[in-house]
Amino acid sequence: FAAILGGSENSALGDYSSISGGSNNLISNNHASVYGGEAVLKKDLEATLVFDSPFTKDASGWWVADMAMFRFPKGVVVGARSSRCTYGEATLSVSTEDDTFGNCPEGDGSVTFGRSNTASGKWSSVIGGYGNTASGSYSSISGG
Structure with missing residues:
Protein backbone atom coordinates (compact mmCIF):
# COMPACT_ATOMS: atom_id res chain seq x y z
CA PHE A 1 0.00 0.00 0.00
CA LEU A 49 7.98 32.27 3.05
CA VAL A 50 7.15 35.95 3.18
CA PHE A 51 10.03 37.96 1.78
CA ASP A 52 8.48 41.40 2.29
CA SER A 53 10.11 42.69 5.47
CA PRO A 54 10.14 46.14 7.09
CA PHE A 55 13.85 45.60 7.91
CA THR A 56 17.01 45.71 5.82
CA LYS A 57 20.42 44.39 6.85
CA ASP A 58 23.09 47.09 6.57
CA ALA A 59 26.80 46.64 5.76
CA SER A 60 27.63 46.18 9.46
CA GLY A 61 25.13 43.35 9.89
CA TRP A 62 22.54 45.43 11.81
CA TRP A 63 18.85 45.09 10.91
CA VAL A 64 17.51 48.58 10.18
CA ALA A 65 13.79 49.42 10.07
CA ASP A 66 12.26 51.14 7.08
CA MET A 67 11.00 54.71 7.59
CA ALA A 68 7.62 53.62 8.93
CA MET A 69 5.56 53.58 12.11
CA PHE A 70 5.17 50.26 13.93
CA ARG A 71 2.22 49.32 16.12
CA PHE A 72 2.56 46.74 18.89
CA PRO A 73 -0.85 46.26 20.57
CA LYS A 74 0.41 43.80 23.18
CA GLY A 75 3.86 45.14 24.02
CA VAL A 76 7.60 45.13 23.39
CA VAL A 77 10.30 43.47 25.49
CA VAL A 78 13.94 44.31 24.79
CA GLY A 79 16.26 41.91 26.62
CA ALA A 80 15.04 39.19 28.95
CA ARG A 81 11.41 38.12 29.23
CA SER A 82 10.69 37.73 32.93
CA SER A 83 9.08 34.40 33.83
CA ARG A 84 7.72 35.94 37.05
CA CYS A 85 5.82 38.70 35.22
CA THR A 86 2.24 38.88 33.99
CA TYR A 87 2.66 41.43 31.22
CA GLY A 88 -0.01 44.10 30.78
CA GLU A 89 -1.40 45.37 27.49
CA ALA A 90 0.55 47.96 25.44
CA THR A 91 3.71 47.74 27.58
CA LEU A 92 7.40 48.44 27.03
CA SER A 93 10.25 46.82 28.94
CA VAL A 94 14.00 47.21 28.50
CA SER A 95 16.03 44.88 30.66
CA THR A 96 19.15 42.75 30.94
CA GLU A 97 19.42 39.36 29.27
CA ASP A 98 19.07 37.71 32.71
CA ASP A 99 15.55 36.48 33.53
CA THR A 100 16.33 36.68 37.27
CA PHE A 101 16.68 40.48 37.10
CA GLY A 102 14.13 41.13 34.35
CA ASN A 103 11.74 44.06 34.55
CA CYS A 104 7.98 43.63 34.82
CA PRO A 105 5.50 46.07 33.22
CA GLU A 106 2.32 44.51 34.66
CA GLY A 107 0.00 47.50 34.43
CA ASP A 108 -1.69 48.30 31.14
CA GLY A 109 0.26 51.04 29.36
CA SER A 110 3.22 50.72 31.75
CA VAL A 111 6.94 51.10 31.03
CA THR A 112 9.99 49.64 32.80
CA PHE A 113 13.71 50.31 32.38
CA GLY A 114 16.60 49.46 34.67
CA ARG A 115 16.93 46.17 36.51
CA SER A 116 14.40 44.13 38.48
CA ASN A 117 11.80 46.92 38.39
CA THR A 118 8.01 46.53 38.37
CA ALA A 119 5.34 48.92 37.07
CA SER A 120 2.13 47.31 38.30
CA GLY A 121 -0.17 50.34 38.21
CA LYS A 122 -1.98 51.26 35.02
CA TRP A 123 -0.01 53.80 32.97
CA SER A 124 2.86 53.68 35.51
CA SER A 125 6.59 53.79 34.81
CA VAL A 126 9.94 52.95 36.36
CA ILE A 127 12.58 54.70 34.29
CA GLY A 128 15.70 53.27 35.93
CA GLY A 129 17.34 51.93 39.05
CA TYR A 130 17.03 48.55 40.72
CA GLY A 131 14.20 46.82 42.59
CA ASN A 132 11.65 49.65 42.35
CA THR A 133 7.86 49.24 42.15
CA ALA A 134 5.42 51.82 40.78
CA SER A 135 2.09 50.43 41.97
CA GLY A 136 -0.36 53.32 41.67
CA SER A 137 -2.10 54.35 38.48
CA TYR A 138 -0.16 57.12 36.69
CA SER A 139 2.76 56.70 39.16
CA SER A 140 6.38 57.13 38.14
CA ILE A 141 9.79 56.37 39.63
CA SER A 142 12.83 57.98 38.01
CA GLY A 143 15.45 55.61 39.42
CA GLY A 144 17.49 54.80 42.46
Missing part, protein backbone atom coordinates in the same frame (compact mmCIF):
# COMPACT_ATOMS: atom_id res chain seq x y z
CA ALA A 2 3.04 2.29 -0.26
CA ALA A 3 4.42 3.93 -3.40
CA ILE A 4 7.79 5.26 -4.52
CA LEU A 5 7.49 7.27 -7.73
CA GLY A 6 11.16 7.84 -8.44
CA GLY A 7 14.56 8.70 -7.07
CA SER A 8 17.07 6.35 -5.49
CA GLU A 9 17.51 4.48 -2.23
CA ASN A 10 14.08 5.53 -0.90
CA SER A 11 11.99 3.46 1.56
CA ALA A 12 8.24 3.83 2.11
CA LEU A 13 7.34 1.58 5.06
CA GLY A 14 4.09 3.14 6.30
CA ASP A 15 0.65 2.12 5.04
CA TYR A 16 -0.67 4.44 2.31
CA SER A 17 2.60 6.40 2.26
CA SER A 18 4.40 7.77 -0.80
CA ILE A 19 7.73 9.23 -1.90
CA SER A 20 7.76 11.33 -5.07
CA GLY A 21 11.51 11.31 -5.68
CA GLY A 22 14.84 12.37 -4.29
CA SER A 23 17.27 10.06 -2.55
CA ASN A 24 17.71 8.42 0.84
CA ASN A 25 14.18 9.31 1.98
CA LEU A 26 12.47 7.16 4.61
CA ILE A 27 8.77 7.18 5.55
CA SER A 28 7.68 4.94 8.39
CA ASN A 29 4.41 6.71 9.34
CA ASN A 30 1.04 5.76 7.87
CA HIS A 31 -0.69 8.18 5.46
CA ALA A 32 2.52 10.23 5.00
CA SER A 33 4.29 11.59 1.96
CA VAL A 34 7.64 13.07 0.96
CA TYR A 35 7.92 15.24 -2.15
CA GLY A 36 11.56 14.36 -2.59
CA GLY A 37 14.54 16.18 -3.92
CA GLU A 38 16.36 19.18 -2.48
CA ALA A 39 15.27 21.45 -5.33
CA VAL A 40 11.59 20.59 -4.80
CA LEU A 41 11.81 21.16 -1.05
CA LYS A 42 13.61 24.49 -1.53
CA LYS A 43 10.98 25.61 -4.05
CA ASP A 44 8.13 24.67 -1.67
CA LEU A 45 9.78 26.51 1.24
CA GLU A 46 10.43 29.64 -0.82
CA ALA A 47 6.80 29.65 -1.98
CA THR A 48 5.55 29.70 1.63
